[in-house]
Amino acid sequence: MRPQAGPAPVTPILEVIREAAEAVGGLGAVDAVAIAVPGWVNASGGIVNRAVNLGWEELPLAAIVAGELGLPCTVENDATLAAAGLIGSALVAGVSSFAYVSLGTGIGAGLVLDGEAYRGVRGMAGEVGHVVVEEDGSPCACGRRGCLETVAAAPGIVRAAQEMRADGGSGPAPRELTARDVYLAAAAGDAVAATVIDRAARVLTGALVDLSVACDLEVVVLGGGVALAGETLLAPVRAELHRLRSASPLVAGVLGPDGIRLHPRPADAVVDSAVAFARGRSGRGGEAPA
Ligand SMILES: [Zn+2]
Secondary structure (H helix, E strand, C coil): CCCCCCCHHHHHHHHHHHHHHHCCCCHHHCCCEEEEECCEEECCCCEEEEEHHHCEEEECHHHHHHHHHCCCEEEEEHHHHHHHHCCCCHHHCCCCCEEEEEECCCEEEEEEECCEEECCCCCCCCCCCCCECCCCCCECCCCCECEHHHHHCHHHHHHHHHHHHHCCCCCCCCCCCCHHHHHHHHHCCCHHHHHHHHHHHHHHHHHHHHHHHHHCCCEEEEECHHHHHCHHHHHHHHHHHHHHHHHCHHHHHHCCCCCEEECCCHHHHHHHHHHHHHHHHHCCCCCCCC
């Protein structure tokens, strides 16, 4: 892939920002823009080093957007942005080191250590989505097999449910099955769906506990579309955390019984933090920026 310098790949983003600005009276009423990118980001330089799902490489996104709109622009990894936005919030009151983990099409993670966002060289510090949890498991977009993403992100949940039904589970799966369908079915008592969710939650919890032990975290906050499953997701996570804490004083010493928590607005965690960041960048706490 060639490095991209022009505004062409950014055009849809510019359109979205302009549309959003219309809701608050146009670009003139906007102070700053913050963009959350699922990928490797050089935040200080405003450059997207690589976003595999978007096909971006070495894209100077902040400079392009700032040049096109005439507004200051911040670019940050989406999960890192969400984590940083939680600093000082009630959800992590009294907690100085935590992770925000986004469960959706993939699994992203952002770290806050000793009260400050820790990005790592590429803004990817703490990423647990590509920790291998299943030897010879399903192929992952990253090139390995059996990554946490392949089990606990939305496509992995759907695939597991479809495979179990194909193996003689309760009836044929709908053609357009979603992770939400699987969670709803589990909540309604479907045994196949409950088995899939329990397994995903167990594997996810194990990886989050490992991350917490490795980085000495006090709390992990779950967000993203899959976290909209709420208690259906959290109950088996809590049960597995309880099991791991009971088995290991080390684990019990790192994460408390409520060490893994749901974000109160799981689908909006990144947007909430982006707004807070843009406000800080603009130096004003006024109108909500795009
Ligand atoms: Zn992977």
